[in-house]
Amino acid sequence: MSNQAARRTRSLSADKRAAILAGAKRVFLRDGFAAGSVDAVAAEAGVGKQTVYRHFGSKDALVEALVVGMCEAIDWSAPPDASSDPRATLRRELNAFVLGLSTPGSVQLYRAIIGEAGRQPEFARLFFEAGPKVIRSRVASVLCGELPDSEASEAAAILVNLALGDAYLELVLGITPPDPKRFERQIDAALELVLPSR
Template sequence: MSDAAEPIARRRLSDEDRCRILREAAAVVFLRDGYAAANMDTVARGAAMSKRTLYQHYPSKAALFEAVMEDCLAPFGMDMALERDPDLATALRGMLEALIRHLFEPRQVAIFRLVIAEVNRSPELADAFHRAGPGRGANSLERRLASEIEQGRLRLTDAREAARMLFGMAVGATHTFLLLGLQGPPADAEVARLVANAVATFLHGTQARQHA
């Protein structure tokens, strides 16, 4: 699509709205065609924008896919109000439930499947995944655990390792079963149960003992 042919309504959008529409169109194309076969022209047409507009915001297919991954992993970097809840167990349960419900949505599961299926042919996908999630710095879960460690309330030394451990306990095998298509997304009540069990077990083994 040429600049002249791009709908006027699209040309009047803010940069933020353009980027959002482009990412949504790209996600559809990536999930339908796969990363290797995805075409930037197809993304531009799907967004009803010119290819020039697309490249102004995302200079390469790798950059565009990384932006899609950032949407997928956005909750991991979110500064949630629950991070500051005075009750640690409540804070951990709330953050984990929000993260897991997002990750267990069918679209996020499909994007993870795409990365796993194509990473050998397109190693840049692993780098994009890392930058979009783990490489973006401490997330809300890690920050809260770091604060608890600094104040001597948790018998741990590495907040990042602790956050990964707790998240892994909460997710368990459920995410693997979802990726393999062996089950559908669990109900909210089941997510709450998984998270509550993980948090209780984690805190039982890591909280500093109060001395009389």
């Protein structure tokens, strides 16, 4: 709408907002929500401190906007495929999920959210609903064709767990660098365990 375009020039700039959020992402995911400062965000975004407050009102609101935005942007699902082989579908689905979660940004978000889970349970819930829960139900819906409905949900949980497996804990702890091949191996082993091929 031209309304929006006209509004934007007279109103707060969407570009600035995006720049601030990008700066906030770098600063807060690097230093933590508590230790990261608004001054650092403003500097990182190439923006005046006042502009940050004009757009977001407070540090807490800024952090919340960042977390909400990142959670909403989560989309780790694989594009739909034509294949009717559920094993192949699951493999692609789990792979997309695991790769999405292995991104430096995702790992940092995961760390920050878990670090704050005791003080900011809403963030944790938001993340959970947008990420793990969605994948679980996607996997379960694929499994419904293969297993009795009563087992599909549990099997989905097991698959998702094993897909992340040890590799993800070690990745989050910073003990091992990301290793797509290792994830693939974990996914194959998980599929073999839950849906034995022969």
